[in-house]
Amino acid sequence: MHKFGYCRLSTPSMALLMMLASTLQTVPAQAQTRASEFTLSNGMQVVVIPDHRAPVVTHMVWYKVGAADEPKGVSGIAHFLEHLMFKSTEKIAIGEFSKIISRLGGQGNAFTGQDATSYHQRIAKERLGTLMEMEADRMVNLRLTENEVLMERNVIMEERRARIENNPTALLDEQMSATLYRSHPYGIPVIGWGHEMKKLSREDAMRFYKHYYAPNNSILVVAGDVTTEEVKKLAEETYGKIPANPDVNHRERPTEPPYIAARRLEYKDPRAGNASFHRYYVLPSYVTAEPGEAEALDLLFKIVAGGATSRLYKKLVVDEKIAAMCGGDYAGWGLDSGAVSIYAVAADGVDLDDIEAKVDEVLDDVRANGVTAAELERAKKTFLANFIYDSDNQARLARRYGWGLTVGRSVNDIESWPDAISKVTLEDVQKAAARYLDIRRSVTGWLLPEAAQGQGDGGKKVKQPAIHTRS
């Protein structure tokens, strides 16, 4: 984690869902907020979202580049560059960027995902101009010394150790993603493979920076107590002076071959705690789905796996008591595809075989029979309420637009999402389940609290010591 910055490493909508989990503000809802948008002459898109409840603004620059755009063998460079963006320019001394924002009474963070990299600040409205000058400055004037790069590389290596290497679930997740995607770069972790990260160089970072960081590859989102005219003037004076980079690539990434074989893997780690079951499916995202399909998937997985009222939770945790915990979600914001993840932590002494069988029972049931009208109604209400609550949080409101536009959705798509959710029918949900809960699209992972072994069980399901507790 960057000292002043903040970055989340996860699949697109995992991040989005994590974002949604913060505390809510108490000021009344503004679901009717409407953003205005325009484009600077150098191609930079700008979105302004009015929110006049307090004299503050949220300022975000979203670059249409993420880990999935990294060159072969240079994994982690998008995230590494995000860290390095907090170094110096001619105007800003080393490490001063965040300190200046702080002194201005603001706070900032940054984020790298598979499809986007963004830099965010929240600041008093009077300071917006200064901030925009600073952010525009580092869009093209970044300076990196060999020494700073090497020191920061230690930071990201440490970040990897803390977040991934020390976390058996994260290690399993990496292997599952690498197995789920056979061709698409979503299979490569955002933070990078460790053996590649340790070779990342100043040249790698500068090459990536010079290619992708440009006004015509970025989106400015300003939410807060400011008018479109004010933002336009400031944007023209700052970002508007940066020439477009005619060489920015269209993002063409390898796509996946057909899904013909279910995959599974098993990771043994003595640090794992209780055994756990994990399943990922690749399926369409909001960007790639047919109209209404992503909304149906979103609702479906809310009903199946979202929270303590979900079908999985009721079956595995409440009724059968075979799982200590379970859940899952639909990550629907990927530029090239979406993904579903489902997990269940085994209760003491329960076999993962039994867990997996029950999970499949639940999934088979929705494939065959769909969900109930009451479930669908409740899920819709939750979504719509969250949409309104989130609109109350300036940062989350701004992120919603930033992310959506970065992956090619329109302002109208973003604002009419509640309508699209409302329109989903029971049949839509059942059709989506039947079509996409196809085991051939999936990888199943078992995390086992055992010492790793070499040859032996062929990755097969090994019965755990069966200390069945009475229930």
Add this chain to the structure above:
Amino acid sequence: MHKFGYCRLSTPSMALLMMLASTLQTVPAQAQTRASEFTLSNGMQVVVIPDHRAPVVTHMVWYKVGAADEPKGVSGIAHFLEHLMFKSTEKIAIGEFSKIISRLGGQGNAFTGQDATSYHQRIAKERLGTLMEMEADRMVNLRLTENEVLMERNVIMEERRARIENNPTALLDEQMSATLYRSHPYGIPVIGWGHEMKKLSREDAMRFYKHYYAPNNSILVVAGDVTTEEVKKLAEETYGKIPANPDVNHRERPTEPPYIAARRLEYKDPRAGNASFHRYYVLPSYVTAEPGEAEALDLLFKIVAGGATSRLYKKLVVDEKIAAMCGGDYAGWGLDSGAVSIYAVAADGVDLDDIEAKVDEVLDDVRANGVTAAELERAKKTFLANFIYDSDNQARLARRYGWGLTVGRSVNDIESWPDAISKVTLEDVQKAAARYLDIRRSVTGWLLPEAAQGQGDGGKKVKQPAIHTRS
């Protein structure tokens, strides 16, 4: 398959092993053959292998580029270009290359692998100069029209249909390779993913050609009734006139993250015939192994899985009669890694669970106890005999050098292989087994003759109908 050319699509040493399978000549052995080598001023390496038994020569140009060097999302371009190399130049009309060779009394073929692309001909020694002129010509003067490219693309798509899409084992192999390698491009099929092949363009082919086809990225191998001086003169007059391409890249490919989780997958296809079990391991190749290790692995897998005297065959087919067929080999010629593949086709009514358990028994045994002195002796004898027999076949002899040099082995490495094999001890074999038969390095695949299904069994092992035959 190319109309006049001939190309094999497989992992490096699979190809090599396939090559070894042809008929043997009857002329006495020439195990003591020694090649001479020199380099042209433009950087082209040349190897001359004397073989004066008949007035013919085998001529090969090996390019140090293969499918694993393809840009992201352009899978299949190396092989496609190999096909397109039989189109025209200013001097050779469309499709005439192979016809001219034929009229000269020669025959030719071509091959694309993950690490190499090569063009081979066998011809009367008097024609060698003409042939070298033609091959040098198409090294830099290839002409491609849009129309030819589109027509040839249909040919490779058809090749894919015939070899892969219509072959359940090949489809499973693709999925297993894609799962075995999480980062390295060996996980992408040499022929290409179908959805990417159908978009391959003239520009893709020309870009790849112009970048990689150059004298300083190629090796000329001439075996036959010719002296080093003769070849040198001809090479200087033909290939020697082509300027080096200073921009040819060093081949830097992504490497694999640590092996921490065994993977498995299951492919159901009603065309599959009897169910079959498959297991691949990634392990070092001759290029990457510590001294003696690859030789030990080669011998180990000969003993474990090579032919009807192998441990697997004796156990599964002869003694237990649970498999109709089984085998395996070590593919040790990869530039970046080697691989082992093992397979067993279930006898009627036998569960793959049982097959897998027996295979693991055999592997566990060699991990723990190694092999016997008699087995090792027999395996060495077979290898040494094959080395001599192969030396008798001019094409195979030439390929041995071509392949070896292309992946960076020296002439001395290639010629001293019999010595290196002789030196392998029982301890070396056991150590190699214990170290590399690590299930975490592997993917296990099940091919099941069933209709594909969507949700349901989670890729789990499904009991097949148990019609146990009496034995």
